[in-house]
Amino acid sequence: MLNTIAYGLTIGGILYIISIGLSLTFGTMRIVNFAHGLIYTIGAYLLITTLPIFRENFIIGALFTVLAVIPISYVIERFVIRKLYGVSIDYAIIATYAVVLIGVDLIKWIWGASPIPLSDPIGIDVTIFSVTLPMYRLIIIMLSIAIFIALTIFFKKTMVGKIVVAALEDKDAVRGLGINVDKYFAYVFIIGSCLAALGGVLYAPITSVHPYMGMMVLLISFAVVLVGGLGNLKGTFVSAFVLGLVMAITGRFWGPAAETMVFIVMGIILIFKPIEV
Amino acid sequence: MIEKIRKNFLDLVIITAAFFAVLPVFGLNRTTDFIIFCIFVLGFNLLYGYMGRLSFGHMLYLGVGAYTVTLFAEHVSKNPFLAIIASICAGALIGVIIGPIIVRTTGACFALINLAFNQVGYFLALVALSRWTGGEDGMSAYFTKLGLFDFGKKPVIFGFCLFSLLLTYLILKKLISSPYGILIKSIKENEIRVKFLGYNTFKYKWVTFIISTTISAFAGALSILNYGYVTPSFIDPSRAVEVIFATLIGGAGSLYGALIGGVAYMAISNYLASYISRWEMFLGFAMLIIVFRFRKGIWGYIKDKFTRQAEGIVR
Numbered sequence: 006m007l008n009t010i011a012y013g014l015t016i017g018g019i020l021y022i023i024s025i026g027l028s029l030t031f032g033t034m035r036i037v038n039f040a041h042g043l044i045y046t047i048g049a050y051l052l053i054t055t056l057p058i059f060r061e062n063f064i065i066g067a068l069f070t071v072l073a074v075i076p077i078s079y080v081i082e083r084f085v086i087r088k089l090y091g092v093s094i095d096y097a098i099i100a101t102y103a104v105v106l107i108g109v110d111l112i113k114w115i116w117g118a119s120p121i122p123l124s125d126p127i128g129i130d131v132t133i134f135s136v137t138l139p140m141y142r143l144i145i146i147m148l149s150i151a152i153f154i155a156l157t158i159f160f161k162k163t164m165v166g167k168i169v170v171a172a173l174e175d176k177d178a179v180r181g182l183g184i185n186v187d188k189y190f191a192y193v194f195i196i197g198s199c200l201a202a203l204g205g206v207l208y209a210p211i212t213s214v215h216p217y218m219g220m221m222v223l224l225i226s227f228a229v230v231l232v233g234g235l236g237n238l239k240g241t242f243v244s245a246f247v248l249g250l251v252m253a254i255t256g257r258f259w260g261p262a263a264e265t266m267v268f269i270v271m272g273i274i275l276i277f278k279p280i281e282v
Numbered sequence: 283m284i285e286k287i288r289k290n291f292l293d294l295v296i297i298t299a300a301f302f303a304v305l306p307v308f309g310l311n312r313t314t315d316f317i318i319f320c321i322f323v324l325g326f327n328l329l330y331g332y333m334g335r336l337s338f339g340h341m342l343y344l345g346v347g348a349y350t351v352t353l354f355a356e357h358v359s360k361n362p363f364l365a366i367i368a369s370i371c372a373g374a375l376i377g378v379i380i381g382p383i384i385v386r387t388t389g390a391c392f393a394l395i396n397l398a399f400n401q402v403g404y405f406l407a408l409v410a411l412s413r414w415t416g417g418e419d420g421m422s423a424y425f426t427k428l429g430l431f432d433f434g435k436k437p438v439i440f441g442f443c444l445f446s447l448l449l450t451y452l453i454l455k456k457l458i459s460s461p462y463g464i465l466i467k468s469i470k471e472n473e474i475r476v477k478f479l480g481y482n483t484f485k486y487k488w489v490t491f492i493i494s495t496t497i498s499a500f501a502g503a504l505s506i507l508n509y510g511y512v513t514p515s516f517i518d519p520s521r522a523v524e525v526i527f528a529t530l531i532g533g534a535g536s537l538y539g540a541l542i543g544g545v546a547y548m549a550i551s552n553y554l555a556s557y558i559s560r561w562e563m564f565l566g567f568a569m570l571i572i573v574f575r576f577r578k579g580i581w582g583y584i585k586d587k588f589t590r591q592a593e594g595i596v597r
Contacts, residue, residue, distance in 0.1 A: 037390040088574060094389040095336040099530065100573045102523060106566030114560065220520065224401065227394050265405040268398035275395060276383050 007136045009257045010250065015142040015211075017249025018149030021242055023204035024226035024233075025156065026197020032173045032236015033190050036089055039101040040081050041226070042219030043108040044074055044198045048205030049214045050116055053123060067206045071199045078198030082191050090187070105219070112216045120215040145207050152200070153242050160238065169193055173236045221264060225252075228271040290455065294448050297541065301444060304545065310436050311508075312552060317443045318504045319528070320544035321450050324537065325497030326525045328454060331535035332463065333490050334470030335385075338393040338522050339400030343495040345517025347373050347502025349407060349415060352423040352512040362425040362433050366503045373499020377492035385487040388473075400519040408514045420513030423506050439508050446504060450497060454537060457493070466490050467535075524551070527565065530572050533579025542581050 023045060030038045051070040059065045085104055089097045129140040160166035168189050172179045180186050204222075212218065229248055233240035248267050256263035305313050326340050350369040359365070384395050407415050415421065425433050432438055457463050468476045469483055476483050506512055515521065524547065532543020554561045576583060 031390070037393070085570070093334075095330070095334075095393075096573045096577070098336060098338070098390065098393055099526060100570055103566040103569035103573070106523075106569070107563050110560055110563035110566065114563075217520075224394075224397065228398065231391065231394065261409040262405065265402050268401050271398055272383065272395065272402075275387070275391070 007134065008138070009253050011136060011138050011142065013250035013253030014146050014246060015249070016252055017246035018146045019204050019208050019211075020222075020226060020229050020249050021149045021245035022152060022200050022207065023222060024229040024241055024245055025152075025238070026194075026200045027223075027226050028230045028233065028236055028238070028241045029169070029193045029197050030086075030190075031230055033169060033176070033193055034086070034090065035094065036086060036097045037094065037101065037227075038086070038194075039098065039223065040085070040104040040108070041197070041201050042223030043105045044078060044081075044201040044219075045205040045208075045222060046112060046214075046216065046219035047077060047108070048074060048202030049209040049218065050112060051202070052206045052209055053121055053214055054116075067203065070206050071202050074198055074202040075195055078195050079191075081198075082194045086194060087187065087191075109216050109219075116216075118216055120213040122213045123210045141210065148207070149245075156238065165189060165192060225264060225267050228267050232271055232274050290452065293451070293455070297448060297451065298444065300541075301447075308549070308552075310440055312548070314436070314440045314443050314508050315505075316545050316548045317440075317447050318501050318508060319525075319548050320541050321443075321447050321504065322498055322501035323525055323528045323532070323540045323544040323547075324447075324450055324454055325494050325501060327529050327534060327537070327540040328457075328497070329490060329494040330526070330529055331533075331540070332458060332470065333466045333487065335388065335487070335491075336393045336526070337396040337494075338526070339396035339398070339519055340494075340498060340525055341517055341519055341522050342396070342400040342403040343373055343376065343498035344502040344505075345403060345407060345514075346376050346495075347499030348506050348512050348516040349502075350499070351503040351506045352421060353414065355423045355425055356421070360424060360426040361428065362431065362507060363428070365423075365425065366500070366507070369499050369503035370496055373496040373502075374492055376499075377488075377495035381488045381491045381495075385484065385491050397519055397522070400517070400522065404514065404517050404519055407517050415512075415514075418514060420511060422511045424510070425507070433507055443504055443508070446500070450500070451537060451541075454497075458537070462486070462489075527569060529579075530569070531579055533581035533583070533585075536581050536585075539579055539581030543579060546580065 023041075027038060027041050030036055030041070048070050051073055052066050055066045055069050056063070059069070081104060085100055086097075089100060130137050131140050131143060132138075133143075160170050168179060168184055168186075169192075172186050172189065176186055205219075208222070225248070229241060229245045232248065233242070233244035248270065251266055251270055252263045255266040301313060301317060304316070308316065322340075322344055325343075326337070329335050329337055329340075347369040350372040351365045354365040354368040355362075358368070380399055384392065384399070387395055408417060412418075427434070430438075431442070433442075458467075465476065465481060465486055469486065473483055502516060505516070528543040528547035529540060530543070531546050532541065533539030550565075551561075554564065558564055572579065578586065
């Protein structure tokens with residue numbers, strides 16, 4: 006059982022890293038960004054391609070991937086997302102979904118449609134409280150907590166962070182102060198995309214890498230965002246770990262139901278706490 | 283009154299003539315397919331085009347109809363009409379049950395909650411209830427012959443589907459031009475103002491949702507009548523984009539737009555795939571162009587052009 010909880014915390018950590026970007030774009034721009042899942046997939050594929058170049062050095066490969074995603078996400082922001090400000094939210098969903106269709110097809114073109122497995126980059130097990138865990142998973146949990154702390158400091162202490170937090174509350178008031186809100190939204194979008202790519206990099210060794218891997222993770226991240234509250238940074242952190250545990254515990258008893266259980270939990274929570282967008 | 287009947291009759295004749303005109307091009311099987319898909323698009327369009335609620339999981343309601351008609355034929359009665367009525371009831375029932383949860387939300391939440399329910403339904407059909415639904419392999423449906431209605435024969439299915447399409451069209455047209463239709467269009471524009479006028483918008487949204495799920499389930503039942511086989515692909519949430527794209531391409535918020543979109547999408551997906559291997563990418567670019575340039579779709583474009591011409595004549 007302890008092992009299951011540890012596994013749930015690992016999934017929760019990755020879910021947090023992925024969904025924080027989604028939560029921020031959702032909260033600031035009111036745009037449902039399906040392309041987020043695409044960035045996640047691209048992250049995993051870039052890692053696979055660059056690992057042989059960097060002599061299987063996982064850390065350098067991961068760093069390179071996260072940096073390489075910046076221009077891709079900039080292009081998506083500049084040519085699709087920015088044109089969707091203030092437009093009906095349905096068009097935003099459809100347009101970002103169109104980006105996913107294009108991107109997934111490009112991935113299939115470049116890398117092929119068959120799944121690619123990837124092995125655990127560390128391969129050492131550690132024993133804590135008589136539970137044996139792969140070191141890699143422990144690092145993921147610690148990394149996600151580190152990212153949470155770093156983001157909290159970023160939003161509390163830095164100027165960019167403060168502007169974004171203020172814009173989450175009231176976009177027009179911030180704009181009224183003479184601040185170019187769209188520029189800061191672009192920063193937020195790129196930070197979120199980098200984190201999505203990082204999530205893809207971290208998740209790749211646990212599952213297999215295939216072109217449609219982003220879709221399911223994206224749906225679960227949406228569940229995390231909706232349960233945690235739109236643009237609510239702390240709520241996203243808590244709900245990511247809770248839903249990660251839900252997935253792990255359900256998966257222990259009935260494997261195929263793990264992902265469905267997340268949606269059931271989301272549905273129940275939305276019945277009692279409907280969200281107005 | 284007579285004028286109105288004549289106008290409706292004209293519409294029906296035009297639709298029938300159009301489908302008979304494309305019949306030699308696409309063949310009987312494909313045209314039947316197109317007609318069924320058009321019914322599905324009409325159901326989706328009521329929710330998205332008229333009430334402005336984008337559902338990203340409408341395959342669930344199609345799938346409910348498809349599975350109900352198959353299971354009914356398997357376990358209860360092989361009478362095709364009873365099976366279709368059962369699936370229509372099932373479609374209405376699912377709308378009644380999950381409607382109150384879904385219609386309270388708007389925008390992105392509406393889309394995603396539909397998607398979440400669709401995911402649950404897909405899981406039920408594929409894994410949890412695979413003992414009854416046949417899991418990934420699916421199951422076949424057999425129907426008995428009832429006098430003239432031998433659904434083993436393709437022309438009979440074609441005729442019945444066309445009749446169903448005309449019936450759906452008439453019902454929807456009646457609904458949309460009624461005060462109820464005007465009200466749901468107002469909900470799309472500004473729900474708060476409709477509430478201020480004293481209407482209980484929740485009730486209207488719920489009813490619209492139920493009508494939409496019912497029509498979708500009906501389309502699902504008809505497609506089983508046509509294929510004779512149900513698989514989880516009828517309830518697969520990743521196919522939800524098909525109906526959204528069809529609605530957009532034709533022009534959301536008009537009945538003719540839905541029909542044109544349904545036929546256009548089916549033609550694209552049937553023929554483009556054999557000419558362009560990267561057709562998903564093509565679809566993506568087409569969707570982007572529609573969202574950024576042609577929000578009104580084909581029918582909206584045609585209508586704009588004609589009204590502008592007509593205005594020119596008046597001037």
